[in-house]
Amino acid sequence: MxxxxxxxxxxxxxxxxxxxxxxxxxxxxFQKVDLINTEQWGKMLVLDGMVMTTDxxxxxxxxxxxxIAMNTHPNPKRVLVVGGGDGGAIREIxxxxxxxxxxxxxxxxxxxxxxxxxxxxxxxxxDDPRVDVQVVDGIQYIADNKNSFDVIxxxxxxxxxxxxxxxxxxxxxxxxxxxxxxxxxxxxxxxPFFNADLIKRVFKDISSIFPVTRYYTGHxxxxxxxxxxxxxxxxxxxxxxVNEADLIEPEGTKYYHKAMHKTVFTVPKFVQExxx
Amino acid sequence: MxxxxxxxxxxxxxxxxxxxxxxxxxxxxFQKVDLINTEQWGKMLVLDGMVMTTDxxxxxxxxxxxxIAMNTHPNPKRVLVVGGGDGGAIREIxxxxxxxxxxxxxxxxxxxxxxxxxxxxxxxxxDDPRVDVQVVDGIQYIADNKNSFDVIxxxxxxxxxxxxxxxxxxxxxxxxxxxxxxxxxxxxxxxPFFNADLIKRVFKDISSIFPVTRYYTGHxxxxxxxxxxxxxxxxxxxxxxVNEADLIEPEGTKYYHKAMHKTVFTVPKFVQExxx
Numbered sequence: 001m002x003x004x005x006x007x008x009x010x011x012x013x014x015x016x017x018x019x020x021x022x023x024x025x026x027x028x029x030f031q032k033v034d035l036i037n038t039e040q041w042g043k044m045l046v047l048d049g050m051v052m053t054t055d056x057x058x059x060x061x062x063x064x065x066x067x068i069a070m071n072t073h074p075n076p077k078r079v080l081v082v083g084g085g086d087g088g089a090i091r092e093i094x095x096x097x098x099x100x101x102x103x104x105x106x107x108x109x110x111x112x113x114x115x116x117x118x119x120x121x122x123x124x125x126x127d128d129p130r131v132d133v134q135v136v137d138g139i140q141y142i143a144d145n146k147n148s149f150d151v152i153x154x155x156x157x158x159x160x161x162x163x164x165x166x167x168x169x170x171x172x173x174x175x176x177x178x179x180x181x182x183x184x185x186x187x188x189x190x191x192p193f194f195n196a197d198l199i200k201r202v203f204k205d206i207s208s209i210f211p212v213t214r215y216y217t218g219h220x221x222x223x224x225x226x227x228x229x230x231x232x233x234x235x236x237x238x239x240x241x242v243n244e245a246d247l248i249e250p251e252g253t254k255y256y257h258k259a260m261h262k263t264v265f266t267v268p269k270f271v272q273e274x275x276x
Numbered sequence: 277m278x279x280x281x282x283x284x285x286x287x288x289x290x291x292x293x294x295x296x297x298x299x300x301x302x303x304x305x306f307q308k309v310d311l312i313n314t315e316q317w318g319k320m321l322v323l324d325g326m327v328m329t330t331d332x333x334x335x336x337x338x339x340x341x342x343x344i345a346m347n348t349h350p351n352p353k354r355v356l357v358v359g360g361g362d363g364g365a366i367r368e369i370x371x372x373x374x375x376x377x378x379x380x381x382x383x384x385x386x387x388x389x390x391x392x393x394x395x396x397x398x399x400x401x402x403d404d405p406r407v408d409v410q411v412v413d414g415i416q417y418i419a420d421n422k423n424s425f426d427v428i429x430x431x432x433x434x435x436x437x438x439x440x441x442x443x444x445x446x447x448x449x450x451x452x453x454x455x456x457x458x459x460x461x462x463x464x465x466x467x468p469f470f471n472a473d474l475i476k477r478v479f480k481d482i483s484s485i486f487p488v489t490r491y492y493t494g495h496x497x498x499x500x501x502x503x504x505x506x507x508x509x510x511x512x513x514x515x516x517x518v519n520e521a522d523l524i525e526p527e528g529t530k531y532y533h534k535a536m537h538k539t540v541f542t543v544p545k546f547v548q549e550x551x552x
Contacts (some may be wrong), residue, residue: 012294012315016282039288060544136373154376193333193497219495219503219544221469226502227495255544263539268336268531 005036005044007051009224010194015051017041023118028110030162035083035118039216041222044118045086047111050158051222053086058122061089061188063256064264065230069151069186070096071247071261072232072239076150077101080178082138083154084164087123094125095250102131103149105142107162109135119203139165142174149179154187159198167198169205170235172233176209184234185210192217193225206233214239215275216264218255222225229271240265281312282322283327285500286470291327293317299394302382304386311394319395319499320396321362323387326434327498329362334398337450337464338364340494340540341506345427345462346372347523347537348508348515352426353377354456358414358442360431361387363399369429370401378407379425381418381419383438385411415441418450423457430463433474435474443474445481448509460510461486468493468547469501476550483511490515491551492540494531516541 006194008014017038024035034046042055053061066089070076076102081089083108093102104126106112112133115123126133134141142152152175156166165171166187175185189195189202199215207213210233220228232239240262247258285288293314298309310322316374318331329337341509344364345354357365361382369378380402382388388409391399400407410417418428428451432442441447442463451461463470465478475491483489486509496504508515516538523534 006292010316013317014292016290016292018288034541039287040286059546193495217494217495219501220470221501221503225495225497227497254546257545257548260544264541266536266539268536269533270530272533 005038005046007046007049007156015222016132017044024114025176025235028108028112030108033110033114044222045115045119047135047157047159049140052057053088053119053122054222055119058088059224059254060218060220061228061252062092062122064216065089065153065155065159065186065188065229066092067250068216068230068239068261068264069153069184070252070260071231072234072237073151073184074237078149080105080145080149080152082142082152083157083163084153085142086115087112087126089129089153089155091122091125092203094128094130095252096248099130104133105134105138107135107137109203125132129182137208139171139174142171142178146177147180149167150183152179152183153182154185156188159190162245167202173207176233176235179235182236184232184237186230186232187213189229189231191223191225191227192229192267192274193227196274199229199234202231203275210234211239212236214265215267215271217267217271218264279316279324283325284321286384291498293320300390302386303357304384306384309384309386309390311390319385320498321391323433324437328433329364329395329398331395331397333497334364335530336494336496337499337504338368338398339529340492340504341365341429341462341530342433342465343370343526343532344492344506344515344540345460345508346428347534348513348518349427349460349535350513355379355422356381356425356428358418358428358430359383359433359439360429362391362395363402364387365429366407366433367398367401368526369401370404370406371528372524375406379410380407381410381412381414383411383413407424409423415450418447418454423451423456426459428455428459428461430461432464435466443478448481448485452509452511455511458512460488460513461510462506465491465505465507466506467499467501467503468543468550469503472550475505478507479551481508486510488512488514490541491543491547493543493547494540496539
C-alpha cells in the first residue's frame with residue numbers, strides 16, 4: 001500500500017509526497033499538529049494541513065528569515081521570534097556571538113514539544129541557556145514588552161487561523177514599539193506567485209511605520225510555488241547599505257552566505273511591480 | 277467530477293493540478309504530447325507526462341534562457357534554439373534588433389504544431405520572417421552547421437528519452453564548433469534540489485570546453501522543486517563583465533530586467549558547492 005500526503009496549496013493546485021509513516025498526530029488547543037515521514041523530504045511538520053518545515057529544505061527558510069536582519073544589525077543582543085515553535089530560527093540566531101537573549105514567543109506549546117521530540121536537528125537549540133521560551137500569544141507579548149528588542153522576527157504560519165493577527169497593520173505598530181530605537185523586524189510574507197495582494201498590503205503597511213522597508217526572496221521547494229519572501233522593516237539599519245567586509249559568515253549555513261546579502265533584494269520584474 | 281493531473285517529479289514527490297479539460301492528446305513519433313487546461317496555471321503543455329510550459333509561468337523560463345546570453349553578446353545576429361518547439365525562446369530572441377536569423381531546430385514537429393494551435397501567446401512568433409523552423413535532430417543540425425551562430429540555446433526536455441543526447445559532453449563540443457569564434461551557448465540544466473549530479477557534471481563538461489562558464493537560477497513554480505537553472509558556456513563574453521548601462525531592457529518582460537543580469541549568478545551555498 002502506498003500512502004501519499006497531498007497539500008492543496010490553493011483550491012486548484014498542490015504538492016504530493018509519498019510517506020513512510022505518520023509519526024505523530026494530534027489536535028492541539030490551536031491547530032492540527034501532524035508529523036509525518038516522507039521519502040523525498042524526510043520528516044515533515046504539518047500544521048492544519050500545511051507544510052511548516054521538513055528535514056531536507058528547512059535550512060532555506062530558517063537561514064533566510066534570520067541572517068539578513070541579524071547580519072545587518074551591528075550588535076543584536078536581544079532578539080524575539082514570534083511563532084517559530086520548531087526552533088529553527090532560534091538555532092540560526094544563536095550563531096551570532098552578540099546575542100545575549102533569544103525569546104521564542106509561540107502560542108502553541110505543543111508545536112514546541114513535538115518539534116523537540118521529533119525534529120532535534122531543528123529544535124535542538126531551544127534548551128540553550130540564552131533562549132527564553134514563552135508559550136504566549138505573540139501579540140500580547142509584544143504589547144507587554146516595549147522598547148525591548150534589537151531584532152524581532154515574525155515566523156508565522158499562513159495568514160489563516162491563529163496567525164491572521166500576525167499580518168495586521170496594528171501588529172507591525174506593536175512590533176515597532178517593542179523594538180529599541182535602532183531596532184529592525186523581519187516577517188515571512190508568503191509567495192509572490194500566490195499571495196500578491198497580501199505582499200502588496202504588508203509592504204505598504206510596514207513602509208508606513210518604518211523608514212527602511214526591504215523585500216527579498218528565496219527558494220523553498222515545499223512551500224507554495226517554491227518562491228518565498230520576507231519583508232524587513234527597520235528604524236535605522238539598511239541591509240543594502242552594509243559593508244560586505246563587516247558581515248559575519250554564520251557557521252554551517254547551506255543557503256545564506258555573505259555575497260548574497262544584497263543580491264537577494266533584486267527581485268523579478270513582476271515582484272517589483274507589487275512593491276510600487 | 278473533479279479531474280486532477282499529477283506529475284511525479286521524482287519517484288516520491290510531485291505536483292497536482294485541477295484540470296478543466298484535456299484539449300489535445302496524441303502519441304507523436306517521439307513522445308506523448310498532451311495539452312490540458314488547468315485552473316491554476318491556464319493551459320499546460322505536457323510531454324511524456326512532464327510539464328513543459330504553462331500560460332501563467334512560462335515567462336520565467338523563456339525570459340531566463342534567453343536574456344542573459346542575448347544581452348551579454350554585443351551583437352547576436354544568428355541564433356539557434358535546439359528543442360524549444362513551443363516557440364517561447366524564439367519570441368524572446370526576436371526582441372533584440374540585431375537578430376537577423378533565429379533558427380528553431382526541434383526534433384518533434386508535432387510539438388510545434390500543437391503549440392501554434394493552442395498556445396499562440398507563446399508560439400505566435402514562429403511565423404516571423406526572421407525565424408527558420410527546422411524539424412530536425414538538433415545533434416545532426418549542429419554537426420552540419422559549423423562556425424555559424426552567435427548564440428545557441430539548448431531548450432531541451434528532461435534528460436530522459438529524446439533529450440538524453442542534449443546533456444552529453446560530445447554535444448557541447450559540437451555546439452562549440454557550431455558557434456562563431458566569439459559565440460556563446462546557454463543550456464537549461466534542471467533543479468539544484470533534484471538534479472545535483474547532472475548539474476555538477478554538465479558544469480564540469482562545459483568548463484572543459486569554454487573559457488567562460490557561468491551558472492544561474494530562477495523560480496519556476498511548475499518545474500521540479502520550483503528552483504530552476506541554466507548554464508552558460510562562452511568563448512569570449514562574460515555576463516559578469518557587462519556594463520549594465522550598455523544592456524538592453526527587452527520589451528514586455530515580467531521576470532528579467534537589467535538589474536538582475538549579474539545578481540542571478542549569486543547562488544545559494546549548497547549550489548556553489550556543486551560547481552566546485
